[in-house]
Each structure stands twice: as C-alpha cells, then as structure tokens.
Amino acid sequence: MKSAIASSLGEALSKLLGSVDLRGRPVVRIAPIHGEDEFLAIIDTGFNGQLLVSEPDLVKLGPGTTRVSATVEVAGGLIQDVERAHYQIMWMGKPRLVDVFISLDTSLPSASDEPIALIGTALLRPHLLLIDFDVGTVEIEG
C-alpha cells in the first residue's frame, strides 16, 4: 500500500494523489499556505462542506481568520454548533481559499500521524474522485 506521505509528492497541477490507509480511510495530504507542515485529510463523501477541522488542530492551518458560528446536521439528524472561517490551502497545485468548519467538541489535538481534517464534497466539486480500495490508491483529478 502506498503511504500517504510518499503519495503527497505526486501532487501535480491537475491531480492530487493519496492512499487508503491501514484503517480503510481514503486520505490525501494537504499543504496549508500559512500553517505548519502538510497534514492528512480524510475524504468523506458524507460531508457536503469543504473542510472540517477540530479546534485543537486548527493551528496547523495557519493564523486565524474571522470566525463565525454556524450549525451542521450530523448523523441521526441532530443539529450541532460549529464555527466557520476561511483559510488558504494548496489545492490541486494552486492556492485556494476554503470554507473551514471548526468542530468545538474536543480539546485534544490529533496524533501527529493521524488525519486532522475531513474533505467534503464541496471541495471535490468539480473534480473526479477515484478510490481503488483494492490497490489502496486515491486520485483526485482535474
């Protein structure tokens, strides 16, 4: 299985490569423009926003921007309070301002080798997503 770290080197102008990790999660590596090192993000097609990060991990995206409150619907139909802000990341080889949902539910940062974010379908549009769970490859194209 290709590691997500190695596959991050495959990021090109029109293709982002990732992998299916040992827990069966499709992950890609994201580079913040103003933040710390690259971080792993899980592709979650059940999430129709752009990017979700928990509060303790937000520092990895860089300096804060204006944050406002919002709500999301979670499994079971419950409405949950979150915050939203915009951050700049490298996406498909180009800087992009993205709409980041900030979860306020945990005070513990993720382990350094764990994904810290969810990528939702709003960030995947208008791209083509290919996940080969047998081979363990992830491709986001064009």
Add this chain to the structure above:
Amino acid sequence: MSETNIAPVSVTGPVRDLAEKRREARASRIYADQWLTDHADWVATLPARTVIVICVATGEYVTASTPVEALVAFETRFGPDQPGFLYEVGHRVFIGGGIV
C-alpha cells in the same frame, strides 16, 4: 427589510476555551434563529444558497453568493472580532459520519 428588536448578544472579549466557544456558538445560534424568524419574509425572497452572515452584536448582516465571500465581506465590514452567525438559504451542511 424591517428593523429588528432582538436584544444583542453581549460580547465579553476574546473567547478563551472550548466551553466558552460552545456557549458563544449556542448563544449566536439562538440569536440567529430569532433573527431569521423575524426576517423570514425577506429571507424567502433570496435565491437558494445565498449566504447571510448576521452580526449578533448589532443585528446587521452581509450577504454573498458563497461562504468564503460572505466571511470576507463580514470581516471587511465588522472587523475580525465581531461575533457572527452564518446561514445559507435553503441549504444545510451535513456531516454524515458525525464529529469526533
């Protein structure tokens, strides 16, 4: 649109911890729910996916066609520290797997 008579949410300064952030988010939601009820007739005239960010300290607002544009417009108009609430007309964000 008509003026709102909703009392503003008090702003006590920088948010210091998660519990306080959650309390502030809940207060903003309660304020915004009432604001949206009071302005329902106007909101109903907006195209689907219009983004409204309400300043919960003053009841003023900005609108835009995308969340990022709305966040930038809100920051430009009200500065970086005003509490706000973002609402998308006719659209709900769903996190199928929940938040952990």
